[in-house]
Structure formats: structure tokens, C-alpha cells
Amino acid sequence: MPGTRLSRRDFLAASAATTLTMMSPIAFPHVVGSDRLKVGLIGCGGRGTGAARDCVGSIEGLTLTAMGDLFADRLESSAADLKAGLGERYQVTGETMFSGFDAYRKVIGSGVDVVILTAPPGFRPAHLAAAVEAGKHVFMEKPVAVDAPGVRSVIASGETAREKGLSIVAGTQRRYEPGYRDVIARIRDGAIGEVVAGSCHWNQGGLWMYPRKAEWSDVEWQIRNWLYFTWLSGDQPVEQHIHNIDVINWALGATPVKAFGTGGRQVRTDPAYGHVFDHFAVELEYPNGAVVTSMCRQQDGTATKVGELLIGTKGRSNAAGWIKGENAYRFEGPRPNPYVEEHIALIRAIRTGTPINEAKQVAESTMSAIMVRTAAYTGQEVTWDELMASEASLVPDTLEFGQMPVAPVPTPGRSLA
Numbered sequence: 001m002p003g004t005r006l007s008r009r010d011f012l013a014a015s016a017a018t019t020l021t022m023m024s025p026i027a028f029p030h031v032v033g034s035d036r037l038k039v040g041l042i043g044c045g046g047r048g049t050g051a052a053r054d055c056v057g058s059i060e061g062l063t064l065t066a067m068g069d070l071f072a073d074r075l076e077s078s079a080a081d082l083k084a085g086l087g088e089r090y091q092v093t094g095e096t097m098f099s100g101f102d103a104y105r106k107v108i109g110s111g112v113d114v115v116i117l118t119a120p121p122g123f124r125p126a127h128l129a130a131a132v133e134a135g136k137h138v139f140m141e142k143p144v145a146v147d148a149p150g151v152r153s154v155i156a157s158g159e160t161a162r163e164k165g166l167s168i169v170a171g172t173q174r175r176y177e178p179g180y181r182d183v184i185a186r187i188r189d190g191a192i193g194e195v196v197a198g199s200c201h202w203n204q205g206g207l208w209m210y211p212r213k214a215e216w217s218d219v220e221w222q223i224r225n226w227l228y229f230t231w232l233s234g235d236q237p238v239e240q241h242i243h244n245i246d247v248i249n250w251a252l253g254a255t256p257v258k259a260f261g262t263g264g265r266q267v268r269t270d271p272a273y274g275h276v277f278d279h280f281a282v283e284l285e286y287p288n289g290a291v292v293t294s295m296c297r298q299q300d301g302t303a304t305k306v307g308e309l310l311i312g313t314k315g316r317s318n319a320a321g322w323i324k325g326e327n328a329y330r331f332e333g334p335r336p337n338p339y340v341e342e343h344i345a346l347i348r349a350i351r352t353g354t355p356i357n358e359a360k361q362v363a364e365s366t367m368s369a370i371m372v373r374t375a376a377y378t379g380q381e382v383t384w385d386e387l388m389a390s391e392a393s394l395v396p397d398t399l400e401f402g403q404m405p406v407a408p409v410p411t412p413g414r415s416l417a
């Protein structure tokens with residue numbers, strides 16, 4: 001397996017380890033309702049295991065009481081990690097460990113207060129809807145859908161959560177980095193004038209892939225290799241580059257109106273990599289006319305470039321930390337771990353009775369990333385309005401292990417979505 005995936009996992013593992021060893025538990029002075037909260041984890045892979053540590057391991061009064069994953073082997077290895085890392089805060093028992101397609105329902109029904117949703121993105125709308133229906137607070141990883149019906153479902157669940165006073169925090173962790181918060185507040189206050197152009201990038205090498213085992217059905221093989229199937233991951237713009245697109249939407253206070261661009265599958269052509277592309281370059285046009293380049297790539301041996309730049313009538317900025325021009329500025333404040341900060345914000349919101357609800361914001365960034373993918377797949381100019389209204393659903397209503405043909409690699413000029 002290529003090493004890049006390991007580096008992402010290593011980073012997450014390292015962030016979790018830092019959390020456990022360096023952060024003292026956080027206490028909250030104004031507690032509404034119970035100070036003690038039970039947390040359930042749904043999707044026990046690399047990020048889910050890290051998120052459970054970042055949440056339960058960092059904040060006083062939390063216990064992890066239930067875990068669910070489609071696959072028993074993933075469940076068990078995550079449970080072993082978390083048991084070792086969380087000590088007494090690990091309260092999961094044989095009766096509260098669940099596997100299978102309905103594991104999420106069992107975790108949600110096990111008496112937890114908060115759920116962490118970290119299964120592949122194609123499942124997120126259904127998992128969120130069930131959690132909100134059952135009155136649970138939610139931390140959910142980005143992206144939150146892979147298609148327009150999923151995006152609309154997440155927005156609807158967000159509205160229901162608002163009515164019920166539930167909190168939903170999304171794993172767009174740049175929103176919890178003080179450098180981004182500071183610089184983006186300044187951009188929104190006019191520090192670089194009117195934004196006229198920009199670029200956002202996530203270019204890197206390849207990620208992990210699990211070679212197919214003879215005993216795996218089509219469905220098992222695809223879900224274990226979910227990155228490479230659009231119905232599960234949304235493809236790279238949605239699965240990964242959404243972080244950068246979300247920053248642009250945040251800085252501009254808007255979502256794109258149009259997308260036009262290109263992309264393809266040039267290097268990662270083996271069928272083991274499903275049907276996704278390995279590079280995209282798309283222009284996003286915003287309501288004020290600003291044009292932002294969105295570029296992403298996963299090709300081994302190529303240069304890495306990840307970040308967000310904006311150009312305005314009075315200067316330019318790197319959204320992560322500086323502004324040049326009339327209002328030059330460099331952020332030099334503390335940089336706490338945003339993977340922990342997002343959970344601190346969620347738990348504080350629950351305990352103080354002041355809900356946070358990021359469902360619509362992350363759903364709209366997911367849709368913006370779907371525009372990038374669709375512009376490249378189809379080779380056409382696509383608009384927000386037409387894509388938001390789309391009824392094209394990529395995710396089957398019901399799933400079981402068995403046969404599932406692989407959808408063809410999209411062909412620009414011929415593919416419709």
C-alpha cells in the first residue's frame with residue numbers, strides 16, 4: 001500500500017496521542033443537564049478511532065459506551081486501540097459492540113447521548129437522519145453526502161435537529177483553527193477589499209488500497225475500498241478537497257453558482273482503484289463574479305500543494321494565516337489541535353444548552369465539491385441550481401453483501417453526472 005495514507009493515519013494517530021498525553025481534561029463551569037455524557041462511535045476506522053480519542057479522551061465526564069462498524073474485524077481493532085488509550089473512559093462491552101449494516105441503529109439505540117459518525121460518506125445522510133430522529137447530538141465527519149438527494153437529506157436533518165435543540169458539529173476542522181478564524185474574519189470585514197479571484201488545492205500522492213480477497217463479494221470489496229467508488233466517497237473533490245472548498249465558501253460567505261473544468265484518470269488506472277478520477281482542475285464562479293480555481297490530484301511522485309489563496313482589490317491572503325497588501329497581517333497566536341477543539345465546542349454546546357448546528361454549512365460545502373466532480377465528469381458547465389435540484393441518487397436504498405457491478409469510469413462529453 002502506498003505510504004501517503006499511512007501518513008494521514010499517522011497524523012491522526014499522533015494527534016490523538018498528543019491529545020491523551022499533553023492535554024489536561026477540560027471542565028465546563030456552566031452545565032445544563034447532565035455533566036456526564038455517553039458517546040457512541042459509528043464507523044470505527046482511522047478517523048473514527050481518532051475522533052473518539054479526540055472527544056472522549058480530551059474532555060472530562062465523557063465515556064465511550066458503544067461502537068458499531070459494518071465489519072467485525074474493523075470494530076475489534078478499533079476497540080482494542082480505544083480500550084488501551086481511553087482507560088476508564090472506555091465503557092464498551094460485548095453487548096454494546098455491533099457489526100453489520102444495521103450497526104448504526106444499534107449504537108444509536110444503546111442509550112448514548114452523542115454519536116460520532118465516521119463511516120464512508122455515502123452512508124452519512126442515513127446515519128445522521130437516524131441519529132437526529134432518536135434525539136442524539138452528533139459529531140459527523142465531512143463530507144456528509146455524495147449526491148444531491150443526500151445533501152438535501154442532511155439539510156433536512158439539520159433543520160429537525162434545530163427544532164429539537166440538538167447540536168451537530170462537522171469535521172471541517174479548519175473552522176476550529178484560530179489562524180483561519182482570525183484571517184477569514186478579517187477577509188469578511190474587507191481586509192483584502194472585494195475578493196475577485198482565488199485558488200484552492202489538495203494535490204498529493206496516492207492513498208491506501210486493499211487488494212481484493214477471494215472471499216469478498218463485490219459489495220464488501222467496494223466498501224472496504226470505499227475511496228475508489230463515487231457512490232461511497234464522492235471522489236477526491238468531495239472526500240478530501242472539500243476542506244479547501246469549504247474555506248473558500250466560508251471566506252466569501254457564499255456558495256459557487258457555476259463550475260467549469262476538467263479531470264481524468266491518468267495514472268491510477270488499475271481496476272483495483274474502482275472508477276474514480278485521479279486529477280481535477282475546475283473553475284468555480286461565485287455570486288459576486290469571483291473565480292476560484294479548485295485543483296486536486298492523487299498521483300504518486302507528484303508535488304504536494306494543499307491550501308487556499310484569495311486575491312482582493314486591496315490585497316491577497318493565505319486563509320490559513322496571513323494577509324498582504326493595504327492591511328498586511330500575520331497570525332501568530334496559539335494553534336491548538338483543531339481535531340480536539342471541534343469536540344470541545346460540541347460538548348460545551350451540549351452542556352451549556354446553546355446548540356451549534358453546522359449541518360447546512362457542511363452540506364453546502366459538500367454540494368460545492370459535488371459541482372467540481374460533476375463539471376469534470378461531464379465536461380459541461382454545471383450550475384448550483386441544476387445540481388441542487390437533481391434527483392440522481394448514487395446510493396442504493398438497501399444494501400446487502402453480494403454482487404454489484406462497477407460503474408464505468410466517467411467519460412467527459414458522454415457522462416451525464
Ligand SMILES: NC(=O)c1ccc[n+]([C@@H]2O[C@H](COP(=O)([O-])OP(=O)(O)OC[C@H]3O[C@@H](n4cnc5c(N)ncnc54)[C@H](O)[C@@H]3O)[C@@H](O)[C@H]2O)c1
Pocket residue numbers: 042043044045046047048068069070071074075100101103104118119120121123141142143171172173223239240
Ligand atoms: N477531517 C479529516 O481530516 C478527516 C481525515 C480522514 C478521514 N476523514 C473522513 O472520515 C470518514 C472516515 O474516513 P476514514 O479515513 O476513517 O476511513 P476508514 O476506511 O479508515 O474507516 C471507515 C470505517 O467505516 C466502516 N464502515 C463502512 N461502511 C459502514 C457502515 N455502513 N456502517 C458502519 N460502518 C461502516 C468501515 O468498515 C471502516 O472501519 C470519511 O468521511 C473521511 O472523509 C476526515
